[in-house]
């Protein structure tokens with residue numbers, strides 16, 4: 001895993017500011033905040049310093065494509081039905097209707113089922129469009145308890161139609177849980193763009209040492225609430241409120257390593273100091289740095305990509321190029337959720353949710 005490759009002069013981004021800062025073992029460095037101690041609002045946009053890409057040598061890892069990772073739900077979640085650009089989901093006690101552009105077909109279940117729901121998100125149907133929640137039966141609170149893969153957390157009606165968890169990730173979380181439990185040593189997991197922390201909690205509950213990074217103080221606050229709900233306060237989780245690109249480059253300079261890295265970036269996002277994240281612009285460097293962060297016995301590097309105009313091949317080939325010389329296998333394809341009807345026992349249609357590519361040691 002140790003790199004013997006050269007750094008090229010090709011810079012993936014427009015800003016090529018030189019490296020700054022020296023490696024610091026442990027503890028937050030300049031610009032990085034252990035979540036909970038953050039203050040202040042968003043500053044003016046600040047480009048994250050970027051290093052050149054490393055020119056990789058060696059064989060590309062072998063490949064498995066296409067791989068469709070399918071979830072039929074778990075714990076308190078399942079997909080009941082979909083159609084007419086909507087999906088009907090069960091989250092614990094609540095049935096929820098949300099926009100779903102991929103559901104081009106007609107619903108399987110009759111309107112009477114779709115009408116008897118607890119919450120409906122209406123408004124902008126863009127992935128991150130602002131809209132509002134309507135509660136046809138009775139007004140509901142902002143949060144409610146949920147459980148998945150042995151972890152307790154809060155479902156949450158957010159203004160961006162999200163509900164505090166991305167259940168299509170369940171397949172990756174199950175894989176990670178199994179890796180952590182069977183490793184025979186404590187694995188170090190890095191969860192980038194970690195949102196409300198469900199993946200971090202699943203990893204910690206399985207016995208991993210976790211570093212969770214997200215730019216949103218609010219999301220990290222929710223993640224900490226979830227940590228308490230899951231009774232994992234004593235678990236070794238570092239909550240970092242920081243721009244993901246800045247954080248990983250600092251980790252690289254410090255020489256820190258991880259056994260599993262999960263990265264689930266949005267198409268577009270901002271760090272706490274206004275740092276801009278553009279998937280198409282920054283993903284090559286993100287993977288490049290993540291490779292350097294993998295420990296010599298690393299188990300996997302898992303990338304998910306949502307709502308982008310790309311084939312899974314684009315992230316697949318990028319992953320294989322990045323992992324040249326590392327051995328292992330890169331498998332890529334789509335994450336889908338299967339409709340399972342009202343009682344979670346049926347086998348309905350598969351709803352595609354995202355692209356993924358993962359390097360695994362095997």
Ligand SMILES: C[S@@+](CC[C@H](N)C(=O)[O-])C[C@H]1O[C@@H](n2cnc3c(N)ncnc32)[C@H](O)[C@@H]1O
Pocket residue numbers: 164165166169192193194195196197198199213214215216219242243244245264265266268269270271275276277
């Ligand atoms: C798609 S969600 C991740 C979902 C999460 N992995 C899960 O499965 O629950 C995107 C997250 O990325 C965070 N984010 C956006 N831009 C960021 C940046 N530049 N650095 C770090 N996190 C960022 C957002 O705050 C948000 O929580």
